[in-house]
Amino acid sequence: MDQFWKWYQAQVERDSSTVEEIPFSQLAKWYVDQSRGDLCHDSGKFFSIIGVRFTVEVDELTQQWEQPMVNQPEFGVLGLLSKQKDGERYFLMQARMEPGNINVIQLSPTVQATTSNFTRVHAGKKTDYLDYFIEAQASHILVDSLQAEQGGRFYQKRNRNIVVEVDEDIEVKEHYCWVPERKIGTLLWKDNLVNMNNRSVLACYLSAGVTSESIGLNSIERVISWLTQARVRTKSKRERIPLKDVSNWKMENCQIRHVTRNYFSVVAIKVTSNNREISEWTQPILKESKLGFIGSLIKKFEGVDHYLVRAKIEPGNIDTIAIGPTVQYSYENIDQDDRFMPLFSNAKLGEIRYKARLSEEGGRFYHNQNDYMAVEIDEDIEVPATHLWVSYSQMLQLIRYSLLNIEARTIVAGVNVGLHAFKHNPWPH
16 A cells, blocks of 8 residues: 555645635625525536425424525536456546545545536536546446435435446546555545545445345345335425525625524635646535534344444435434434444444544535444344344445435445455454
8 A cells, every 4th residue: 555655645745725714705706696695606507505494294293494505406427437457456546635625635536526517617627537437338337326415415416426447558647546446445444535425436336236136134125115114204395495584594794604503504715726627716615513423333134234224314315315324413413312322432342343534525515524433233222113224235225226325325335345455454544
């Protein structure tokens, strides 16, 4: 790994990016819609900040709240190039600057671009390697699926996750490096190194070639039925509302915030970078600097890993409910009385299958981090109707069906990518 770390350190040292918070009045090419108060780009592209009212009823218990959300209706491309060399698989990783990254430079997929970016609405440089994905031959595609991102912050956002195999030697440009699959497993244990989009594509890669046949405590039909029943039991209504009318949120000169000063805020930033398609821009971004916690319990049944998943309600999900990890909490919502939390806080070293502090989407979230953890248990535990044991192969099928949320996909990637690389070292830090 010495060669990789020399390359990565060189990328960090070459970067001269700056990010500063600015008043909304200094946003260039962005405006506040006079009738709705939404934050929009002059081009009508990229994304906007909108208001959403969400009402959900489960078992006759009704909740309603309003919040700002990121609306980005176009599909982006998250693409990894892959090749086989000397019997080993490699992936072409990019050292990418994102303004919201707490450490600025993280490992992204080969291509990470919104439609507005790769169609060059910003009049910037062409997206490197894009043609390998846009013009990919079916025989070279290892996996190709639409996957949702954070349903608590994005409004029905999905991106194309695609892995393409190349046979020929290709030019490796300055910010790129071939990394072997077995080493990526170790890199996923490093705090704030492998970015969110990369974790998602790697999880999709694991699902490549998975068949419908699987061994599990519950059949895949039972798993799908459990999710369907959860969706049927949940009555929800989602409405776009003017951002200026979102209750309990205040728009100030430098931020849009909740009246309690909890949750997240929307701020404006000015960015300069020598690592991106354009050298300077401004944008709104969601700021959520307090840590959240995301945890998955794993248990072996008949020697097979099973993940305890949860039917997770989020306002931005297209179907309201997606399959998430055992626990998934933002800082303000952490429930220390959750029956599963002690299994994480009291876990012994040998029980920890994955642990890292990871940044979320650095293009839309400012310094947003979560502590991720996967813990293997032996004891029998009571499983509520909101949760279900799902085998590893079934988790991969659910990824193929686009039913796992981004947090669950991160757990799957963290536990399983390059597993043999640290088989005898349960804590690669």
